[in-house]
Amino acid sequence: MSEDETDLGPEVAAARARDAAADAIARGWARIPGADASDLVPVRIHVPTGESAGWFVGVVDGARLMGFIQLGPDLGFERASTFGGTGQAANDWLDPGRVSEVAAPLARPGERLGEPYLSYDRSPERIGWIVPVIGSESGGRQLMVTGSSVFELHHSTTEDDPEPKGPGRV
């Protein structure tokens, strides 16, 4: 487990993630237009079991999320990505309250939504917020919110896949 998991408070860990993202920009590894003048907003990525899977550092210009820098658990640079056009609404990606609002239409009667956490679906490239569905009939359903989109996670799409080494491409 990395140092930031065990020894550091969340603010210090977030500051280190922000510094690592700024370093990636300075080194030319993260090519996001306007990143130099934008705010860097780190959010921790978790795997469903709760362990840290790294950091999503949003590149925010006002209310718009222009892109993000993804770091590993050790703060190593993994990628820098930009959204097309004018980016996406920053709150859709950075505010758990807003994530719950986006997820709400898929909750069925009698269900309620758990606390969202930033995670991914199968592959770290497929990043999004997982929203657990709580309720007697939910059957452990999970919703995923990616910006303004929401869908139900189906982990059975490749159940009939004879390849034993992992999921198919989704």
Next chain:
Amino acid sequence: MPDSESFRTPAAVELSLLNVSTEFGDDLEGVSLGAGTTIYDLNGEELFERVPIEGRAGVPAFADIARNPAMGAILMGVSRGIRWDEAALLQQAREAAGVRKAQREADSVRFVAYSFPKVAVQFLADGKEIALLELWTWQPVPRRRRSKEDGPSNFERWSFLDENPVDDLAKRRARFRARVRELEPIGDRLTDVVMTIDRARLLDRLGISLNDLLFDTRELHFTTRNGDHHPCLELRGQETNVWCVGASVQMVLDFYRYQYGQVRLAQELGLGTVSNPNGLPHSRDNDVVTTLEKLSNQSLDATLTQNPTWNLFRDEIRANRPVISFVPGHSRVVAGYTRSTFMTLINLTPFRGLLVYDPWPPNAGVITRWENWATHSYTQGFTSHVTLV
């Protein structure tokens, strides 16, 4: 032939570009070209000027700047770690010559490239040589003993201008003049930032970052010609949360001007429907190959490569061809690469990154510039090229 002063500005541009390359670290930062020493050919014509330089780092060095186009280059060389002090060298030469009592008869003294690039101090009386002492060793350079047809020995004088082949000198002059023409506009525009060498100011004026110069980078263009526009690949977000393969195939077919929607591609790839979609199982990876070929009417020849290497991606991009890249659980399209050449120069592991058109998140997608090659597992790569007729 332009006078010697006219080469000062292009020489300063050359030094500035050398400084930007960081080949000399920061040793050239703050250097200004001061007075230099003219170095003559044995036949008496000016060849080049040796200019002492010392930047803010305080490392002594000197630059050889051509005065004669036959030298072939404006900035002929930069030697680091040696201080060029003309007065001190002349004093040493006089002392060495004094032993031979030559200096009492001399009425002039000059520096001569007696066997280019080796330099000596020449004492003259009434225009005739009375001593020629090799720099630093102060050994007399022997007079010519060979016929003109024979090559010079290791310690023997020969004239750069008179003994180099005429064709070779002509080529050198042409190359020199072409370089002067190339640098003149830059020098005119940037005189204030090259006459005192300043990397940051020069890059700022040119509107580029140091990183632009230190990376081997290539992205898809309209053709392999560098001047053609780019990007030529459009990002397509996957239309369901499990159609990354369909979106990737769509991007590649679009690139080759075969236009299909993801619903149609899902039929071909067996990915279900929008309301009941599924991903591509491992057992059907090769469907990507058959779909690319079938939907291009066999105009595309596609190939599946297991565990694709960096060179596969690099070579395909250099050939201006996108590559579908599978990583565990996901599919994307690679459209470019970058690699730190500077890190290679100093024997450190270079940063290598891929430009990735990623169809995730659904209905949006992202363009990743760059994806760290070292932190990802590349399981399959799908290349495709237009079938030649």
